[in-house]
Amino acid sequence: MLCRKIAYLQLINVFMSVTKYFAVFYTEQIYFLPQFLPVAKELQRRGLSYLIVLKGTTSRDIFDQNSKIVKICELENQPFQLGTKGLENANVEYLICGGDEHPNVDISYKKSVLIVHGIGTKLSAFTEEKNKFDIRFVEGDFRLRRLNELYPDAKTIWENVGFSKLDDVLAYKPGEIKKLYNHYGLDQNKKTILYAPTFYPSSLEKMPDNFPEQFKDYNLIIKPHFFSYIRKKYKNQRRKLEHWAKYDNVYVAGFDDYNIVPFYALADLLISDESSVVFEFAALDKPVILNRFLKLRLTYRLFGQRKFKKRMEPAMDQFRNLGENIWRYKDLKAAVEEELINPCNYKDRRAECTHEIIGPVDGKVSVRMVDLLENLHSINASKMKQHEIRA
Numbered sequence: 254m255l256c257r258k259i260a261y262l263q264l265i266n267v268f269m270s271v272t273k274y275f276a277v278f279y280t281e282q283i284y285f286l287p288q289f290l291p292v293a294k295e296l297q298r299r300g301l302s303y304l305i306v307l308k309g310t311t312s313r314d315i316f317d318q319n320s321k322i323v324k325i326c327e328l329e330n331q332p333f334q335l336g337t338k339g340l341e342n343a344n345v346e347y348l349i350c351g352g353d354e355h356p357n358v359d360i361s362y363k364k365s366v367l368i369v370h371g372i373g374t375k376l377s378a379f380t381e382e383k384n385k386f387d388i389r390f391v392e393g394d395f396r397l398r399r400l401n402e403l404y405p406d407a408k409t410i411w412e413n414v415g416f417s418k419l420d421d422v423l424a425y426k427p428g429e430i431k432k433l434y435n436h437y438g439l440d441q442n443k444k445t446i447l448y449a450p451t452f453y454p455s456s457l458e459k460m461p462d463n464f465p466e467q468f469k470d471y472n473l474i475i476k477p478h479f480f481s482y483i484r485k486k487y488k489n490q491r492r493k494l495e496h497w498a499k500y501d502n503v504y505v506a507g508f509d510d511y512n513i514v515p516f517y518a519l520a521d522l523l524i525s526d527e528s529s530v531v532f533e534f535a536a537l538d539k540p541v542i543l544n545r546f547l548k549l550r551l552t553y554r555l556f557g558q559r560k561f562k563k564r565m566e567p568a569m570d571q572f573r574n575l576g577e578n579i580w581r582y583k584d585l586k587a588a589v590e591e592e593l594i595n596p597c598n599y600k601d602r603r604a605e606c607t608h609e610i611i612g613p614v615d616g617k618v619s620v621r622m623v624d625l626l627e628n629l630h631s632i633n634a635s636k637m638k639q640h641e642i643r644a
Contacts, residue, residue, distance in 0.1 A: 273344040275301040276626070277360060281308045283322050284479045285351035285370045286329075287512045291420040291619040292349070292368065293331055299623065305333040306340070306360070318483065325511060346630055347388075355385035364388060364629070368417060368622070371529035372610055384409045388629070390622055392416050395572075395609035412625055415618035416611050418514065419536060423616035425518045433515050437474070437504045444593055445472040447520035449513060451528035452480040456544035457490050459582060465500035467586060474516050476506040478528065483508075522593055524585070532572065535603045536611040540592040541576035542585070575599055575606040 276296060278289045289305070296303045307322050319335055326333040340360040348362035351370040367386040369378070379399060383389060384407045391397050391413045400411055425433075434441045446468060450457040457477065465473050475497055481490045498505040506516070513530060523534040526544045535541045576599050577588045592598060607614060613621075 271342060271344050274304050276303040276347040276349050277345045278305045278349045279356055280305055281352045283318060283511045287514055288351055288368055288370050288418045291417045292622050295619040295623045305331050306337055307335045347626055354382055372532045379403060390414050393610040393612045413612050414621040415613040417618045419614055420616050420619050421514045422517045430518050433519050439472040443472045444521045445519050446522050447474045447516050448524045449476040449528060449530045450526050452478040452487060454527050454547040454549055456526040456547055458548040459546045462496055465497050465503045469502055473503045476513055476516055532610055535575050536607040536614045538603060540596045542588055543573060543576055543578045545578050545580045572606045572610055575602050
């Protein structure tokens with residue numbers, strides 16, 4: 254009898270010690286954080302418990318990301334832990350992810366949520382794998398229509414709320430932007446160009462070594478993709494970045510500059526290629542230029558456009574005309590000058606594309622996300638209570 258009583262008390266202690274989280278953000282890469290942070294801040298404002306779980310590095314990385322991502326969470330005053338240890342018995346309402354695949358993790362959760370880290374032109378945006386999530390926050394009417402066409406029987410809850418990363422851009426005040434100029438050593442009397450290429454397929458290797466010299470009348474912020482720094486095979490990209498960093502009018506974002514949001518706030522114009530930043534920046538009603546001259550791997554060159562097109566989502570081609578498309582580097586400077594003089598050239602098209610593939614841009618995307626999660630939680634709790642009463 255005494256043994257059974259002790260076992261019962263131990264069971265109560267275990268139950269009482271179970272940690273409860275309204276949400277756990279599963280962060281596979283540092284560049285997921287800018288999409289998660291506005292949502293985390295909204296949870297914080299509402300007093301809802303959450304945790305950022307850091308997956309850690311992979312064998313393909315040049316160096317350890319863990320210390321960097323820990324530092325970021327500390328600076329942002331965010332609760333975090335490295336790895337999933339201790340969460341296998343936790344009480345987690347929502348597991349929030351940002352990658353292309355549904356994670357297989359040792360975390361006890363009730364519902365999985367997808368907040369993708371980028372809009373993108375790649376085919377992965379519409380794969381069936383993403384239907385494994387219970388809830389998917391969708392960006393824009395086009396993606397919602399496309400998902401309904403492709404997967405009419407999917408059980409995933411799709412909700413068009415917008416792109417949460419942009420909430421933090423819109424939150425900047427004029428005085429804060431002025432401080433950013435000083436922080437990055439930029440001239441406030443010059444227009445600022447943001448060059449943000451992706452890692453592959455990229456225009457970075459096709460840009461000449463004297464690229465900054467040809468744009469010496471402008472501030473030039475160069476923000477490469479995170480993989481350009483951490484993957485061994487992109488060493489030629491790193492060499493070019495090191496060379497460009499020597500120019501006085503250039504700020505090359507380093508490994509620690511994980512968040513592109515401050516650069517969005519500063520820049521008057523964006524140059525990019527196959528990166529989703531094209532659509533994100535255009536949603537701020539600023540001009541964009543798409544470099545269509547790309548460095549392709551040998552296998553892509555050998556097998557022509559067929560292999561390249563398999564990687565990309567053809568349905569996104571219709572949105573490439575939201576800015577000037579440049580097929581040769583020699584035409585880039587004239588296009589930049591024209592767009593800065595006449596920033597309204599593509600204004601209507603930017604608005605149309607933003608509505609279709611970004612959704613609402615009002616600084617309240619994270620509010621809508623948390624509203625939905627809270628409402629679903631309340632509904633589920635009510636159903637459980639009714640079930641208990643009937644039982």
